Amino acid sequence: MILVNALLLGVETSPWMRSEYGAVLHAADTAVLWVFVVELGLRMFAHRRDFFRDPWSWFDMAVVGIALLPATGPFAVLRILRVLRVLRLLSVIPSLRHVVTGLFRALPGMASISFLVALLLYVAAVMSTNLFRETSPQNFGDLFTSLFTLFQIMTGDSWGEIARGVMHEQPLAWIFFVMFILASTFIALNLFIAVAVQALEHEGDERRAAGGEVDTLVLTEVRALRAEIAELRAEVGRPTVKDSS
Incomplete structure (x- = not known):
């Protein structure tokens, strides 16, 4: 439905x-x-x-x-x-529930990484505003414009055009853009993936451990039932005093 x-x-x-x-x-x-x-x-x-x-x-x-x-x-x-x-x-769907539960468990770690990314964006925005304000005012004219532009660069959206436009006037600007891409995309964003994968693996380990505990309990109950059945069989097969006489 x-x-x-x-x-x-x-x-x-x-x-x-x-x-x-x-x-x-x-x-x-x-x-x-x-x-x-x-x-x-x-x-x-x-x-x-x-x-x-x-x-x-x-x-x-x-x-x-x-x-x-x-x-x-x-x-x-x-x-x-x-x-x-x-x-x-x-x-x-149980599998989807476990995935969502694992992602919720990863939220504290993701919050720390988000703060790290926000700090990186702020520092890079202040630097880029001071460095490229005159060269590219439409992208780095003020702090908020620089923050949006750097977020766009971090997602990989047309960052090459932005970088080449600045490099046309400032050839060494590539150093800033390459360092920012390495720090934001290849390091910070991959940390999100690492935290999420770790949380999902932890959730899977707990599921397997819970399943193992259930199996152990079932085996214990089965052994107890077998022992009781064996005792009952022994009682039924044991001759009474009257029969032996």
């Missing part, structure tokens, strides 16, 4: 489909939404208080609740948030 909902939301972006089958699409979209509502109600009834202890249950409630808001008046802009219902795939 989540995939059907995603397909309907994509089809509704076509003006022709809305004009030809608008009523049908709206009815189907409403039906899917109420299926989600009924499903949440059944889960609340089945799990009782445990339903509200699961963060993913709150996530599902928020996504479906946004879709239930009226699409007219001041809430009309919230209609586009219906597409968030597609994100419910994150809560129903």
Whole structure:
């Protein structure tokens, strides 16, 4: 149903489909939404208080609740948030849940790296503003313009054109741009990937450890049951005093 909902939301972006089958699409979209509502109600009834202890249950409630808001008046802009219902795939597919959990665990490390990148951008923006203000005022005319330009360079978007425009007047400007690219793109951004991968590996290790504990408990229970069965068989097969006489 989540995939059907995603397909309907994509089809509704076509003006022709809305004009030809608008009523049908709206009815189907409403039906899917109420299926989600009924499903949440059944889960609340089945799990009782445990339903509200699961963060993913709150996530599902928020996504479906946004879709239930009226699409007219001041809430009309919230209609586009219906597409968030597609994100419910994150809560129903276990592998996606583990990936998202791992990324959330990586947030503290990513926050430190983000501060490092922000510090690097600020220092580079001050330097580039003082160095290239006269040469390229459209890119380095003031601090905020320099920050945006350096962020664009960090993403690799047309940084060669910006650098060559400055190098036309200042040939040694390549030193600054090469050093900034190395520090921001090849070092800082790769640190984000390293932290995310480490968090995902840690999440996978915990999953395997939890699975191992479950297997150990199951084996312990099976051995205990076998011992009890063996004792019962021994009791049944043991002759009584009357029989022996």
